[in-house]
Amino acid sequence: MLPHQQGTDHVRRALRNLLDESPALVGRTHRAQQSYWYCTPAGLAEAAASGELAPTTGRTTGKRAASKTGLRGHGLALVDTVIAFHQAEAADRADWQVEGAHPTPAGSLVPDGVVLLADGSSAFVEIDRTMSYARLVAKLERYDAYRNAPPSGRGNAARAPRSHWQETYAGPALERPFPPLLFVFAPAPRRAAPGTREGAFHNRARHVGGVNYQITVATTTLPLLTRHGADRPVWRVVGRGEDRYALAALPKAR
Template sequence: MFQRATPDQLWKLTRPGNRHDRLTRDNLLDLEDHHLVRIESVQEDQRQVWVLTRRGHGEAKQLLEPKGIRVSVLRKQEYDPDTGELLGTGYDDHAAAVTSTAAELHRAGIGHRLGFQTEIGHRLGNSYVQRADLVVRAPEAGVPVLLLEIDRRTEDAHDLVAKLRRYWEWGRLLPRDADKRTVDLVRSRPDAIDQLVNHEQRLWRRVYPPTGREGLVPVAFVFADTTEAKVANTVAVLEEAGRRYWAPRRYDSLYLKAVTARDYRQAVPVVVTTLEQLQEHGADAAVWRRLGRTGEQTLTDALDNPDGHDLYLAQEARADAEDKRHRATQREAERPVCSRCGRKFTDERWEEITVHRTAVRAGDKSVCGPCRADDVAREEAAAEAARRQAAAPPEPEGEQEPGRGRGWFRRRP
């Protein structure tokens, strides 16, 4: 995994619970006796740099590669043909910073010693390969995956912005076997990858596990062997020039004033720290700063989104409930009152007088349902009386009073 390491780094990677690196040094000497490791160089500060021998490299490959763990290339012993001096013994400061960063993460319980990978390539659509200095997978520590870039301020700040852009672009790629409909949709609509293609359909989910948070794969910039002023200037450039890639967006909500949550789904979570802070306080301390925030947090707190999707759901629900209460209050204030008895209209009566298909036969629209029912009852009673009257037989015309008609035909005396 790491080509070279000092006893101090190996101690933190293998025996972080020990108070010092004495046991690690003893183990190195024992491995040296068995021709499995050798000292490659001694630094100016007297640190010994150890590497695997050919025999040790072969045994490491047999042990680790069947488990899917990549072993770094063999550091060969090569000598100058003229002077006989051992070549290639310069201990690259960047490689040392990468190993030290991994050691501090492991010492803090963030990542298993065999869970680190270096120089992992991420191929973009134009075939450019963006290589991460270090990849850690530590789900038990709340960090399923984290890509780390170790910078000793040998790169311009805008070069780091370009790296961030490439990680963002890689997180938006589709796998090669994506269905044709999705590919055509993304090609025809620039916003399709954001709005219509979820993370499960993208390439990065074939490579890394879900992060457990909104957004793409998180990236950490660890600065080493530099000044606070240079780090501050670099972070300021990252924040400003890289805003498109790390910054969340506003949610498209009907309640813009009530919803303050931010949408992190298409953003790269970016955290920054220094190797010196990791060594002094520990990687599990509040030494990480999330771009867009002030102050330092623990790594998991920095990666979390307290103003993200969970807050959005809560604010949206509260705003929707408040809107319903407001509309209900407003509706009650507008509810008609019966002009006859003073009672408020029921919803059914209100609908009856306002919907066109029922309003034509709603009768007096100023009265409530019960009063309207009384009107209907009176109308029906009057109609029934009229019907009965019309059905009764008429009286005979010219009928005489009883006992008077026959007197006209009496016989005369």
């Protein structure tokens, strides 16, 4: 973490000595031929101990290092989510794509993450800490626009033209439905508790077209996810009451 990088949103230096930790303390994605590293508080504390951060008074903690480098809590919550999936063997830590753009008629859709699950299917993942309910619902509507996007390309005699999501996630024979959308509500200062925000989101999301039929929307809180695991009954499905489902038991979209 070089001095001129401390003002950026994401930590970009590879902390190689943390790669052998179990679970790994860093995650990696490529963007424009540059590597971006999303570190846990433990990784940030390790970077501070390396001497490459500007000296500070007192003991440097991961939280303090995060504030000094500009790393947002959103990134830390995303890493905690990746680790929860990895520990539950629901998805390998390497099988994540972060902030990849998806085309829709309403503009580009940028999920916080797309994960390849252990069963070979995919899921979209959104982390919420500080977004308003209106913005959360607007993003959900953007997913509906992505699902409804017209086919791209002309197809051929053997195969009709397919939309971007069908080409990317449905497989060659369209055997998979639209990937489920997983919202993880994380704690944040001066915000309502994650469980409170989760409930308020359900009240609004169930009115979005396609939800509970063409799109499966499931939610959890980061404390529940990290305490019990991504594969346990921690997921509440929009339109299905307050019951919690295991990841493998989520209802399939039509």
